[in-house]
Amino acid sequence: MLLIRAFDEKVNDLYAEGRVHGTAHFYVGQEAVAVGAVAALKEGDVITSTHRGHGHAIAFGLDVDRMAAELLGKATGYCRGKGGSMHIADVSAGMLGANGIVGGSMGIACGAGWAFKRRGQDRAALCFFGDGAVQEGISSETFNLAAIWKLPVVFLCENNQYAMSLSVRKAFAVEPISGRAAAYGMPGETVDGMDLEEVYRAAAAALKRARDGEGPTLIETVTYRYLGHSKSDANLYRTREEIRQWREMDPIERFAGKLQEEGALAENELQEMESRAYRRIDEAFEKAAKEPEPELKSALEDVYA
Ligand SMILES: Cc1ncc(C[n+]2csc(CCOP(=O)(O)OP(=O)(O)O)c2C)c(N)n1
Numbered sequence: 001m002l003l004i005r006a007f008d009e010k011v012n013d014l015y016a017e018g019r020v021h022g023t024a025h026f027y028v029g030q031e032a033v034a035v036g037a038v039a040a041l042k043e044g045d046v047i048t049s050t051h052r053g054h055g056h057a058i059a060f061g062l063d064v065d066r067m068a069a070e071l072l073g074k075a076t077g078y079c080r081g082k083g084g085s086m087h088i089a090d091v092s093a094g095m096l097g098a099n100g101i102v103g104g105s106m107g108i109a110c111g112a113g114w115a116f117k118r119r120g121q122d123r124a125a126l127c128f129f130g131d132g133a134v135q136e137g138i139s140s141e142t143f144n145l146a147a148i149w150k151l152p153v154v155f156l157c158e159n160n161q162y163a164m165s166l167s168v169r170k171a172f173a174v175e176p177i178s179g180r181a182a183a184y185g186m187p188g189e190t191v192d193g194m195d196l197e198e199v200y201r202a203a204a205a206a207l208k209r210a211r212d213g214e215g216p217t218l219i220e221t222v223t224y225r226y227l228g229h230s231k232s233d234a235n236l237y238r239t240r241e242e243i244r245q246w247r248e249m250d251p252i253e254r255f256a257g258k259l260q261e262e263g264a265l266a267e268n269e270l271q272e273m274e275s276r277a278y279r280r281i282d283e284a285f286e287k288a289a290k291e292p293e294p295e296l297k298s299a300l301e302d303v304y305a
């Protein structure tokens with residue numbers, strides 16, 4: 001969680017300096033969702049991600065050096081510097097990609113689940129998507145297909161309260177979002193997305209169900225993004241007070257507090273881990289800055305036509 005936070009805070013700074021191009025969406029505040037859910041996966045499982053994908057990638061174990069290189073447009077990046085933030089993927093490792101198409105992760109996860117089932121493999125797909133994606137047609141199509149075919153897919157909604165500037169309170173006539181599961185014949189559950197262990201517990205149960213051939217589950221994690229939707233956001237649709245209130249439930253502080261209470265973590269240990277994480281990310285970007293730029297001729301490589 002610390003590494004994810006350090007990574008996205010760094011990218012936020014670099015963007016302001018004009019060193020990261022395109023746009024970027026930050027995961028700061030939502031760390032417990034990616035880390036808790038990915039911790040429940042087994043070797044061979046896959047994830048599908050979103051436009052807000054840095055946290056999913058880091059939780060899944062992608063290399064922050066190669067992620068940093070991608071964000072700086074370097075040839076050693078995950079997409080050879082040609083994709084940027086929203087295309088980071090490591091398909092052979094099972095990270096099937098960040099995705100600029102809202103809801104796109106759902107179709108890919110459904111396809112992966114279908115392949116695993118057809119091949120008789122003991123593998124599952126964990127699909128991350130936002131509250132906004134639930135309003136896309138693809139959600140209805142994939143929820144139904146996954147349910148009728150009993151695919152090993154876990155649909156994990158990150159309800160961070162907004163789709164761009166649109167509040168979930170205005171976007172949904174019926175809450176909770178997990179209530180939609182009933183319409184597709186799958187279980188649905190809403191959990192506290194600021195609580196690492198809660199997310200882990202829900203993901204582990206859903207993954208077990210998926211592996212047992214019982215089909216998909218819809219998990220809604222209630223969470224919050226501390227920073228704007230993307231770099232072009234002036235935060236005009238919410239109050240400072242609201243942001244402050246959510247920050248009080250910070251997933252990192254909360255989990256660290258719990259570990260400290262249990263005597264599993266000393267006070268200075270958290271600070272040490274924090275500095276280690278920020279140092280590691282600084283190093284990744286310093287190293288990336290020295291990597292070569294892609295060659296011009298590579299612009300025509302890896303394209304279909
Ligand atoms: C199909 C599609 N429609 C619209 C957009 C523009 N868009 C990018 S992010 C976003 C909001 C997504 O909200 P949510 O799914 O809640 O994810 P969050 O940004 O909150 O993580 C929109 C509408 C897009 N990228 N793709």
Ligand SMILES: [Mg+2]
Pocket residue numbers: 130131132158159160161162163164
């Ligand atoms: Mg959202």
